[in-house]
Amino acid sequence: QGVEDAKNTGVQTINAIPQSAAKSLDDQKNDAKQAIETAKQAAIDKINNDKTLTDAAKQAQRQQVTDAATQAAKNIGDATDAQGVEDAKNTGVQTINAIPQSAAKSLDDQKNDAKQAIADEAAKVKQDIANDATLNDKQKAAQQQNVDAEAKKATDAINGAQNAQAIQDATAAGVKAVDEQHGSGKSLEDQKSAAVKRVNEEASIIIAAIDDDITLTNEQKTIQKHGVANNARIAVNGINAATNAQSIQDLTTSAITAIDAQYVAGDALSRQKDAAKREIDQESKDIKAKIDQDLSLTDGDKIQQIKIIESATIDAKASIDNAENAQDVKKVTIAGKVVIDKAYQTGMALSDQKDAAKKEIDEVAKATKKAIADDVTLTDEQKATQVQAINRVVTTVREAINQAKTGQEVKSTTIQGKRDVEEQHQVGLPLDSQKASALQALVSEATKVKTAIDQDVTLTDKQKEAQKSNVDAAVKQATDKVQGATNAQGIQDQVVVGNKEIGDQHVAGKPLEDQKQAALNEITKQGNEAKKAIDQDATLTDKQKEAQKSNVDAAVKQATDKVQGATNAQGIQDQVVVGNKEIGDQHVAGKPLEDQKQAALNEITKQGNE
Structure with missing residues (x-):
């Protein structure tokens, strides 16, 4: 029964374990x-x-x-x-x-890219405008200004954008607005047709005026109308060959001016004179323009030729005012124009001017270098430095001349270049001033060397005085040579030699230790000689000799100590002299032997009597 119960309980437990999830699938x-x-x-x-x-x-x-x-x-x-x-x-x-991913670039980077795109587009459109042959200069300038304005608006909008879409929208709108500023003009063919029509209409008007002018002869009319037709033809050919709107506009304007100038009314002399004077003024203006644009002329050449033109213009107008008939007006007008035209004389070829200018620079450099070489106030080193500076200036000026685009540039560069070359020569101080400085340098060196001699403990006073005397002699010799120098280099050389000679006069003595040892040897020798003299002195008793020799030793000891304590050669020498004297003074001879003998005999006699 127990087995059965255990089985049933186990089965129930196992069956209860599997449980489905709380929620269904x-x-x-x-x-x-x-x-x-x-x-x-x-x-x-x-x-x-x-x-x-x-x-x-x-x-x-x-x-x-x-x-x-x-x-x-x-x-x-x-x-x-x-x-x-x-x-x-x-x-x-x-x-x-x-999936959510921010853009690769930050908002600031996107703004920078957008502004660059606007700038690039503006540059492109402005270049397109500049290259647009259908626009004249004024139209191009206006359109390019509008491009800049729209580019600024777009840039401001981009700067104010709060997100990428706003940046993109502002960029697209800006590019569109920039692009819209370029508007081509009428086709060149239409502009040419209109210009030709305008020129022909002007020619027709002037020809009609000539035909209607009863003061002109047929010959005069023919000549004037031929002039109108010729200028109209030239203008039409030029217009048809033009490659852009500005050229068409310029040619049309100049053609109308030229056509109008062909008609010289003959009904009133005053009108003819006025027309003639206008013609003179125009000729003067045209020739002056040629002079101004002539690269081969210097400013001076231009001024001179323009002066001639202005004088000729005044003379021609005066002749016109004095003319008594139309033929005279025409005659003096032509003559005046001839004089004006002849006033313009083109200059030497630019390449020839440059060659001449460089030759002129080289000549100035050569002369300046010679002046430097001959300048007695400069040393060799200063001369070399100034010559090198000239070479550098010449190279620079020659290159500037090569780069010159006009005769005036050549002339201006040459004038300035010559000035620059000449300025490299800087005269030195007067020789007297240089000599004074040189002498001061010698004196300073002498003072320094004398101080060194005075401070040299290895020298005695006598040696110091001798060496300082030699310094003075060297200074005197160097001074004489400096005074005799004839140029800056000579002065400099003599200072160098003189300073060396002055310095060489200071010769240090033997080391103090060697001098002390020699002094001690001398003192010892003096002591030995004094003691020997004492030993050989027959006037002294043995006891007196021993006492004096002991005094000699004491004097030797005292002199030795003083020598050892000396701090310079003079002190050593002084102590040797004093020591030797002191040692010698210890030897004091006794009374003469005869006196000593007599005293001894007297003593013996006295002893005997007693």
Whole structure:
């Protein structure tokens, strides 16, 4: 029975273990899909709030999120168990979370790129305007100014943009606005046709005026009308050959002026005179323009020729005022123009002017170098430095001459170059001043050397005086040579030689230790000689000799100590002299032997009597 009960209990326990999840598989799928939907919405919000993304970029990322969410929901729906649901959910959430990505560049970088794009577009459009042959200069300037204004507006809008889409919109609008500023003019063919028509109309008007002028002869009319026709033909040919609007405009303007100038009314002499004077003025203006534009002429040449023109213009007008008939007016007008024309004389070829200028620079450099070489106030080193400076200036000036574009530039560069070359020669101080400085240098060197001699402890006073005397002699000799020098280099050389000679006069003595040892040897010798003299002194008793020799030793000891304590050669020498005297003074001879003998005999006699 126990076995049976145990079996039944075990079976019941095992059967109770397997338990299904709290939620059904469908509920788990719904929860998983909700998690996907939550992740989807969070990702879309993140994308929508990203200022670095444009609308298109946001839409693309949102679509990726939507697609990923749809796929994740499908994968969840297709799952057959709880684990499959969990895996599909996690994979879907990870995929969705990875989709939102900010732009590769920051908002500031996007703004910089956008502003650069505007600047590039503006530059391109301005270049297109500049290259547009259908526009004249005034129109080009106006359109290019408008481009700059629109580019600034776009740049300001970009700077104020708060997100990538605003930057993109401002950029697109700016590019469009910049592009719209370039508007081509009428086709060149239309402009040419209009210009030709204008010239022909002007020619017709002037010819009609000539035909209607009863004060002109047929010959005069023919000549004037021929002039009109010729100028009109030249103008038409020029207009037809023009390659841009500005040329067409300029040719039309100048043609009308030229055509108008052909008609010289003959009804009133005053009108003819006025026309003639206008013609003279125009000729003067044209020739002056040629002179101004002639690269071969210097400013001086131009001024001189223009003066002649102005004088000729005044003379021609005076002749016109004095003319008594139309023929005279014409005659003096032509003569005046001839004089004006002849006033213009082109200069030497620019290359020849440059060659002449460089030759002139070389000559000035040569003369300046000679002046430097002959300048007695300069040393050799100063001369070499100044010559090198001239060489550098010459090289620079020659190069500037080569680069000159006009005769005036050649002339100006040459004048300045010659001045620059000559300025490299800097005269030195007067020789007297240099000599004074040189003498002062010698005196300073002498003072320094004398001080060194005075401070040299190895020399005695006598030696110091001798060496300082030699210094003075060297200074005197150097001074004489400096005074006799005839140029700066000679002065400099004599200072160098003189300073060396002065310095050489200071010769240090033997080392103090060697001098002390020699002094001690001399003192010892003096002591030995004194003691020997004492020993040989027959007037002294043995006791007196021993006492005096002991005094000699004491004097030797005292002199030795003083020599050892001396701090310079003079002190050593002084102590030797004093010591030797002191040692010698210890030897004091006794009374003469005869006196000593007599005293001894007297003592003996006295002793005997007693």
